[in-house]
Amino acid sequence: KSISxxxxxxxxxxxxxxxxxxxxxxxxxxxxxxxxxxxLAPDLPLVQCSSEGLMHVLVHLLLNAYEALQDIPSPQIKIxxxxxxxxxxxxxxxxxxxxxGDIYSLIVDPLFSTKLPGVCQSLxxxxxxxxxxxxxxxxxxxxxxxxxxxxxGVLKTA
Numbered sequence: 001k002s003i004s005x006x007x008x009x010x011x012x013x014x015x016x017x018x019x020x021x022x023x024x025x026x027x028x029x030x031x032x033x034x035x036x037x038x039x040l041a042p043d044l045p046l047v048q049c050s051s052e053g054l055m056h057v058l059v060h061l062l063l064n065a066y067e068a069l070q071d072i073p074s075p076q077i078k079i080x081x082x083x084x085x086x087x088x089x090x091x092x093x094x095x096x097x098x099x100x101g102d103i104y105s106l107i108v109d110p111l112f113s114t115k116l117p118g119v120c121q122s123l124x125x126x127x128x129x130x131x132x133x134x135x136x137x138x139x140x141x142x143x144x145x146x147x148x149x150x151x152x153g154v155l156k157t158a
Contacts, residue, residue: 011046011158012054014081014089021058025066034066034075041082044089045157049135057128058093061151065095068149072097087157088137094150 022036029036047054062077069075076096084090132139136156143149 009048009050011048012051014044014047014054014091014155015040015042017051017054018058018079018081021055021062025059025062028066029077032066032069032075034069034077036062036077036079039078039080039082044081044083045087047089047135047155048158049131049155053131053135057131057153060128061093061153064151065093065149068095068097072099083157084154089155089157090152091155092150092152094148096148098148 018038018040022038062079065077069077074096078092078094080090080092080094082090129139132153132155137154139151139153141149141151
């Protein structure tokens with residue numbers, strides 16, 4: 001199913017959508033002993049987009065971090081949601097996998113995958129980037145060896 005920004009556009013509360021995603025992925029994170037830390041600004045402005053699409057974006061960002069943390073000691077994901085000075089929402093999902101290369105610059109390429117042939121190959125991150133851009137926002141990646149990776153999305157508010 002496509003996660004088009006145009007389908008079922010509504011006014012979304014990002015913190016509420018994130019709480020649904022965290023509830024959905026909670027047992028997976030617990031089973032992998034991944035500590036998820038959230039820092040959420042209260043009373044965020046609403047975002048005009050498909051809540052289902054936003055949920056898919058957040059799931060893909062968190063699953064990407066989850067996969068990056070396999071076999072990493074003390075795995076951590078930090079989620080931060082704040083409002084910028086110009087009233088846009090800044091969402092970041094960061095992991096502490098210090099052994100990263102520059103592969104994250106390739107995430108917008110729908111044919112790129114870090115998976116081995118025959119292993120579940122997903123277009124998840126490319127679709128997440130497309131959804132955010134179609135919703136009038138932007139996404140960027142900061143991936144530094146020795147520090148970890150951080151996916152940062154800027155969402156236009158309603």
